[in-house]
Amino acid sequence: MSLAVDAGSTENILGPSVGMPIDNPLAMIALTKHSANMAEIASLLHTIDWAQQHTTNDQAHAASGDRVHDIPLAGEGTPWIDESALMELAAETGMSEHQARSWVGDALELHHRLPKLFFRLYDEQLPVWKARLVAQASRVLTVEGAAWLDKELHMRFEKIGPTALKRFIAHAIDRFDPDEAARRAEAAADARKIDLCPQDDGTDDLYGKTDHADGLDLEAAIQKAAADLKEQGSDESLDVRRSKALGVIARHYLAGTTAGAVTRVVNLYVHADSEGQFTTEGGTGLTTLTQLREWSQTSNTKFILRPVIDLNQRLHRTGYVPSVEMREQAILTDKTCVAPNCERNARTADLDHIEPYDKDHPDRGGPTSSDNLACLCRYHHRMKTFTHWTYTKLEPGYYLWRSPAGKHHLRTPSGTIKLG
Incomplete structure (x- = not known):
């Protein structure tokens, strides 16, 4: 089946724009791709402004580049970003936590450690995806190594593909940080997994x-x-x-x-x-x-x-630890971590007491029951416990989250709705 769109209907969709070649689909593709790249550049600049507003001097509260491994958000010399603020950005933009870490880390890396390459974004020739590719690869380099890479690549980026970039990174590591080269060889072996x-x-x-x-x-x-x-x-x-x-x-x-x-x-x-x-x-x-x-x-x-578990039945027990049936009911209901935009499997998640359980005064705290339990991955469980993120269970599968900035997000079985 083919879809034909005439110039008039295109204007109805996009709105009239003087000088836009709406009768030339190929030109329109190039124009919209260019506009999308410029929008991403603007988003990077806004991200840098946002990052400057959410720096921290406390490494214990700083976001890392990975929720499991202790790696930096960006390379040596870049500022630390508050972990709770990063979750706020992810929820506000609809990114997953991993996507938000990568986006902010790339912006910091380009702005602080790859300034020559970052400047090339403004000549409207360097696509953001390629700049981010370099930023993600350069995180491991020393300050000297990143400066060398920036100098070597900024005027030849058109010829650099993923394979050539790997060679440049390997050369920079061997030249400026031989200890890191040995560590990476060992880490590559340790990273084997299925x-x-x-x-x-x-x-x-x-x-x-x-x-x-x-x-x-x-x-x-x-x-x-x-x-x-x-x-x-x-x-x-x-x-x-x-x-x-x-x-x-x-x-x-x-x-x-x-x-x-x-x-x-x-x-x-x-x-x-x-x-x-x-x-x-x-x-x-x-x-x-x-x-x-x-x-x-x-x-x-x-x-x-x-056996079939009634997902709407309210299960309850005394004590802090949920029963096996309660855990299974929560897993089958939630299917994933219930934090905004998170899709980690509920089978590997923690079972969180939404209203905290008070071990010293069980009658005062939240109960161990179906309506007070939800599946949270370890990262979002930590955010809920140690920051000012809160949430409420409206009914099975539906959770209303409130960020420290007062923004609300409704998590449903089909996804996350930003309520403002």
Whole structure:
């Protein structure tokens, strides 16, 4: 299907603008892309002004570049930014906490440590995304290393791509900070990991980093398993067979030499509807009977049927620690951390007493009950506990947050609404 828009209807959408080539779509694309880049430059400048208003001299209250690892928001010589203010910026702009850290860190890095490159933004040739790419890579450099990188790149940025940039960064580290070069080599080895992220459609996204030699072995195993699936009659695409090959490899390892060993466990919450759909553990979407049938046909699969939990029932208990059923009810209701714009899985979150529980005077504090419990990731739990962010549970899945500046944000099952 094609969509044709004439000049008149375009004016109705965008409003009349003198001199705009609305009869030339290619020119309009270039113009709007340019306007978007200029808007991002303006946003960077406003971010720098905002950062100057929210600096702190107390490192304990300063935002870091990562909520888990102790890395700086930006490189050596940049100011510290108050952690609570960063959450305010994220909520106000609709960014996730990670996106806000990256955006503010990039602005600080460009303004304070890469001034020559930052100035090139004004000639309307350097796209913001490329400037941010340099800023994100230069954080680890010393002041001298960042100055050298700024000098080397600012007049040749048009030729610099991600691969060349990595070489420049590596050279700057080797030249100005050999100890950091050794540390990065060790850190790269320590950063090896594999993460599985459940999606809403019955699949998982897989991300990871592995040793090169291990990667070669894994690739060879995937190729062999994918080829075996084809020989066994699979008519699926190579990409699908490579994906399924990982499951084959995993089950071979789990089975070992024990006959009949269970190698696949699927936790199933049965909420069947007229179409025969179900919800699986960790998934926020529906699982079809077709998927269940495919899973069950795989050897050594064990299904665990979980009892249905009434998500609207008010559960209550004395004492501070919620029951297993209460935790499960909160996880299935919230699905993610309930802070504004946060999408971290509720399964790994803390269970927070919205109105704090008073261990010394249990009758005075907030109860341990369904209407006073919510899932918060460790970062947002800390923000709620140690700063002036507060929130109220309106009904299951709906939370009204109030920032230290008095702004309100409504967190719903479908996202965050900024109320002002």
